[in-house]
Amino acid sequence: MGGTAGGVSAAASAAAGRPVLVHSFEQWRHAARDLLAHKVPPHAVQWISHKDDGDLFSQGEEPQPSGAVQAESKSTLRIPRQLMDMLQSAACCRVPNRWAFLYLVLWRWQQGEKDVLSAADEDGARLHAMVKAVRREEHDMHAYIRFRERREDAGPPRFVAWFEPAHDVLPQVARHFTSRMGKVSWMIATPEASVLWDGATLHSTGPLMRGPEDIDDAGEALWLTYYRSIFNPARLNADLMHGHIPTRFWKNLPEGALVPEMVSQAAAGARRVGQTHSVGQRGGTVIPISADKAQPQRDAPSTLDQCRRCELWQHATQAVGGVGPLEARIMLVGEQPGDQEDLAGLPFVGPAGQLLDRAMAKAELDRRTIYLTNAVKHFKWEPRGKRRMHKTPAQREVDACAYWLGSELEQVQPEVVVVLGSTALKAVTGNPHATLKEVLGKPFMHEGRWVVVVYHPSYILRVPGEDMKAQAFGVLVDGFRQARELAAPVALA
Template identity: 40%
Template sequence: MREVVLQAPGDFAEWRAAARGLLAGGVAPEDVSWRGGDEGASLFGIESAAAPVGAVALPRELLEIAERVICYRDAEVPARLYRIVWRALRDRQLLARTTDADVDWLRKADKAIRRDVHKMHAFVRFRRLGEAAGRESFAAWFEPTHRILRLTAPFFQRRFYGMDWAILTPDARAIWHDEALTYGPGGTKDEVPGSDIVEDQWRTYYGAIFNPARVKIDAMRAEMPKKYWRNLPEAQDIAPLLAGAEARVERMREAAVSLANPRSDKWRSRVQDQQTLTDEIETLAELGQALDRCTRCPLSCNATQAVAGEGPAAARIMLVGEQPGDREDLEGKPFVGPAGQVLNDVLNEAGLDRRRLFLTNAVKHFKFEPRGKRRLHQNPTTAEIDICRWWLDKERAFVQPELIVTLGASALRGVTGKSASIGSMRGQVHELAGGTKLIATIHPSFLLRLPDRERAANERAMFVADLARARELAA
């Protein structure tokens, strides 16, 4: 009988090294005893089972599953995995035999791990620790069902690259500091600070996206099991939100049809100004005055007014959105509607002061479809974006920002003159002609349209990370 002691339960590299040696030595599963390092056993005879690199070849799918399943919280996992890989060397079609007891266990364990990883991605909540050398630091406490920290830490590394953080679990901790990811021993909840401003922001965000008309308590509990509630700041609001859901639905019904601001009827009688525009514009103020007389495309006929950019003339960061919305069209200022409120919250969380940014849009007039007395947003066409690019280029020339953040695909085309998906551009820093840097991210209105709360939370976290990276680059 060969005895193998694993010092770090859930460590795939340690298990794989031991299993590879046993397989190369032809040691059958029934001749191996697997133990944890805390059981007081000693490694016996395993040295003689060492195998040269490449001596054992297993299906890639099996190795990928094993790397996840080794995290499954069950003392029998190392032995069961070894039995499966032993059999897979002799039966290359083993994983396809879904009725096999070992394969059935493996698939179910893998599903449980992937679900646990998904929950950790969605429900980790960071608390702010402070700031040093211009870099903020955060910490989070989480209690996963299984030992999945090493599986999930790279996700948070990508999403929160621009800040230092630590995630503590009962089994281990992951630390991202000075752009290096390290692991350490488990911790306790007392090591993470209590409530802070970030926690208040989570509560505000959850209350804003809570839709009382679509409450399904059983589905909510399935997606957000109660065992996670004690570590979620927004959980304390769930009971009162559910209690008031029926009353809120009734208020929504009463307010379903609202009268438009009288100024919104201006589009019905607006007459085109045929004044020809010239390049004789020398300041941003003159640009705004000329913009309101623009008739370069039909959008000027119906909008209440053009909406010029707003912010310091020497701003280091310029944020470019798609086009004004209904509120922006009425007030003549960018990002003052619902999407603007989301943007304000995200800017605060990313450590950016809106007053020091220059905010504008790729298209300067509100494009909409009349629906009774309401005006429904319509996406601008590429032709409309390209025509309006003259104005955006003028704003860029006056402001000369060091960094441009494009919010959405329309903004990306307005800045670059080319159509590209956000996914293909996001996560990288691009350089434009003249040396200006570019970061592409989502438009805040995208978050308002997401019905899936977990996805909305993940997308919002990525949005914050994008803006935090912009802050660092411009610092």
């Protein structure tokens, strides 16, 4: 087509009111030279390109300007290398009317407006932005493309990769990998175009609608195992990680499927475990190794006394675990140990514990048959004079202790859990947005056991007015009675 329909020159097409058709930089360059030679202004040209023509890797038929035009172009059209390089790079940027914009820049330069190359100029700024976007996409494609090895009996190419570039950078990237991978055959597939390297020649194979599937790549399995082993939850910064690797790349990265689970585990307490001491143990110098044998040996979880999952241990006397029979039908979960609990190492021994005992006695509940614990195992406090005053734990501290509370629930297997206050409710249900108002005094099932929600004894001690204290104490007693009834054995009919 030579940049226009039927081999007609670009200038003739523009003069006849017909659009100039291009789909590659070379076609645009020849058409632009012809238009400039005939002094056709940008507003008189309509540029179009068909989506089905492929990306800039495609090479259509080149325009054939007349000999007179060729001679005139050689004598008058002098384009500096810097401008030509920028135009060629910007031509890869997928923006509306890119060919018309590039011709506008070229026209302005030809008219003596040299500031069109300046980033301070409106068109110059847009040109610089397009070049920057393309170069950034080239860099990202170099960094985030992942080749997968096919079976030897599958034939060439040996390695295949799928990528979804935002701009037409496949030709530049393909040339990069031909020099990096030597004579090994490979293919890069994209939705717009694909390239195949047979070890000597680069071929354009057309667009693909989806990436290669069902490839049993042992090397990829080993890489994923290694990626898990080097992940250090103690140094995780999810925002920074997503800032360095744009979200659109994660879905095509093999390790992208692992990241959400590892981030979730880090938030749930693995952050304090730290990194493994070794990345697998194997003898000799044998290179082939299966992914399951490469799994590193990690340290066992630390004991509660050695817990460093959050910062509360630094200012507490000791960690306070749960107490009570491991076969208890009822478990009480409070917020955190108080001042006296922190010193004694036992839950509910201070003023709140004494009020708890009175409520249990009124509800005819024997404390010796109940397992008592807290959502957070260290005392969080702030100084006020010579006293240590209680401070509500943050959600991150509740999440850090979720490991220990989960272990207690798993070990005791209570039929009923009585949660004392909002913090305990959030910890037991795993819902940071849970509130007392919706479930207070209304037992509900959660993970196969009954949950009864009541006020925390310390709230009853703080609430002003005898009437309000009596009302809150009544809620506590009623909750214990509900728990006793729900935990009572049911006779078979």
